[in-house]
Amino acid sequence: MTRFFIKPEDMQPDFFVLTGENAKHAKVLRLKPGEEVLVCDGQGKECICTVSDVSPEQISLVVKKRQESETEALVKASVYMAFPKADKLEHVIQKATELGAYEIIAFPTSRCVSRPDEKSLVKKLERWQKIAASAAEQSGRGRVPQVLVLPSYKAALDRASQADLALLFYENEQSTTLKMALQSSPYKSVSILTGPEGGLEASEVSQAAAAGLKVCTLGKRILRCETAPLCALSAIMYDSGEF
Amino acid sequence: MTRFFIKPEDMQPDFFVLTGENAKHAKVLRLKPGEEVLVCDGQGKECICTVSDVSPEQISLVVKKRQESETEALVKASVYMAFPKADKLEHVIQKATELGAYEIIAFPTSRCVSRPDEKSLVKKLERWQKIAASAAEQSGRGRVPQVLVLPSYKAALDRASQADLALLFYENEQSTTLKMALQSSPYKSVSILTGPEGGLEASEVSQAAAAGLKVCTLGKRILRCETAPLCALSAIMYDSGEF
Numbered sequence: 001m002t003r004f005f006i007k008p009e010d011m012q013p014d015f016f017v018l019t020g021e022n023a024k025h026a027k028v029l030r031l032k033p034g035e036e037v038l039v040c041d042g043q044g045k046e047c048i049c050t051v052s053d054v055s056p057e058q059i060s061l062v063v064k065k066r067q068e069s070e071t072e073a074l075v076k077a078s079v080y081m082a083f084p085k086a087d088k089l090e091h092v093i094q095k096a097t098e099l100g101a102y103e104i105i106a107f108p109t110s111r112c113v114s115r116p117d118e119k120s121l122v123k124k125l126e127r128w129q130k131i132a133a134s135a136a137e138q139s140g141r142g143r144v145p146q147v148l149v150l151p152s153y154k155a156a157l158d159r160a161s162q163a164d165l166a167l168l169f170y171e172n173e174q175s176t177t178l179k180m181a182l183q184s185s186p187y188k189s190v191s192i193l194t195g196p197e198g199g200l201e202a203s204e205v206s207q208a209a210a211a212g213l214k215v216c217t218l219g220k221r222i223l224r225c226e227t228a229p230l231c232a233l234s235a236i237m238y239d240s241g242e243f
Numbered sequence: 244m245t246r247f248f249i250k251p252e253d254m255q256p257d258f259f260v261l262t263g264e265n266a267k268h269a270k271v272l273r274l275k276p277g278e279e280v281l282v283c284d285g286q287g288k289e290c291i292c293t294v295s296d297v298s299p300e301q302i303s304l305v306v307k308k309r310q311e312s313e314t315e316a317l318v319k320a321s322v323y324m325a326f327p328k329a330d331k332l333e334h335v336i337q338k339a340t341e342l343g344a345y346e347i348i349a350f351p352t353s354r355c356v357s358r359p360d361e362k363s364l365v366k367k368l369e370r371w372q373k374i375a376a377s378a379a380e381q382s383g384r385g386r387v388p389q390v391l392v393l394p395s396y397k398a399a400l401d402r403a404s405q406a407d408l409a410l411l412f413y414e415n416e417q418s419t420t421l422k423m424a425l426q427s428s429p430y431k432s433v434s435i436l437t438g439p440e441g442g443l444e445a446s447e448v449s450q451a452a453a454a455g456l457k458v459c460t461l462g463k464r465i466l467r468c469e470t471a472p473l474c475a476l477s478a479i480m481y482d483s484g485e486f
Contacts (some may be wrong), residue, residue: 004484017356139467140464219485221314221341221382222341223382224341227341230477231473232477232479242463
């Protein structure tokens with residue numbers, strides 16, 4: 001079923017008139033009166049609606065049924081990724097959204113080569129949020145994960161450690177596996193933190209452990225910085241019973 | 244440790260003289276006599292060697308220790324992917340290699356928009372194999388997964404079904420999860436088959452089931468054709484105890 005995302009404050013009890021991007025989208029899809037569509041508030045609430053009228057500038061919908069989104073993961077997985085080079089963050093935002101991430105948080109570490117300056121950050125965040133919205137729509141999610149940027153590694157550790165389970169993946173860790181970490185205690189929320197291209201420094205790993213993060217391995221092979229978070233996220237979704 | 248891949252038939256008992264790409268690579272890395280490197284046959288056997296001499300055109304190595312590669316996955320996971328559009332197959336080859344896939348097999352299905360003609364196939368296969376070799380090197384694998392192309396969907400099913408466990412992921416399957424399939428029997432080899440952008444046709448899914456493949460879901464969210472195999476592969480590596 002086609003999904004339209006609206007702002008939570010624009011949720012209506014009985015009918016909708018969608019304009020702008022949503023109306024354009026409806027036109028492209030050649031929606032016709034009588035067809036059913038889904039209107040989502042991007043935060044997990046949605047309405048099944050019937051198209052009542054389509055004009056070039058707007059589409060009118062009548063609410064048929066309100067419901068909680070059925071496609072959200074039971075576990076809240078937050079992806080903490082050190083700023084990577086080039087468009088790798090965009091790749092991870094798109095894929096992590098498909099895979100069911102709750103939110104995606106970027107932050108600097110000492111070996112980050114690329115980090116956006118404050119000036120370009122507003123525009124970049126807008127772009128990243130759009131990528132998440134588009135991936136949420138395509139994958140049939142009822143919630144658009146928020147993309148956040150934190151100013152420091154310490155801020156990332158402080159925030160990440162608030163989850164039921166906070167994990168850091170480190171290529172030099174050999175004993176603690178992800179499975180051991182996941183089986184150590186039940187979890188409803190999990191933070192997964194990974195480093196940039198050059199990896200995290202040993203001192204940063206110690207700092208994370210001191211902040212309460214569990215340091216784990218993702219196996220004997222060295223994963224690229226954009227592969228590691230998606231591998232961990234897939235395994236966590238599997239472990240938590242999503243598929 | 245730096246890895247050099249050579250052909251299995253070029254494996255030597257006592258010393259190596261590497262030329263061509265490998266010599267270039269050694270030059271870029273500024274290797275010096277006395278340093279240790281790894282020479283891999285790309286099929287799981289490797290030698291720890293000491294650099295004895297470096298010249299612009301070649302690098303000489305003395306074998307110190309021969310061993311089986313320690314970074315190969317215990318489970319042989321074969322990734323069967325319907326030809327996708329654009330460079331998505333290249334993406335999957337790179338990532339699946341990092342994640343530990345045993346081999347990657349591309350094949351046509353009825354909804355495949357793109358399929359290489361025979362003329363361009365030789366060059367493409369060469370390019371794909373290079374991507375796998377490069378990803379194997381970067382991720383520290385001792386084996387380069389083979390990239391194969393099969394001429395038909397039927398050929399893919401016949402080959403895939405020979406594994407201990409042969410799985411097909413289908414967005415309309417709702418009851419059988421990957422976890423149920425993996426827990427149904429022990430497995431040392433597993434085939435994972437996924438469709439192209441437009442998905443598999445219902446008749447193709449029935450055909451696969453008749454050929455002995457288990458039809459499974461990867462959860463409630465619709466994954467892109469390049470995301471599904473990597474998500475499944477990550478989960479299988481996790482399930483089989485890799486991390």
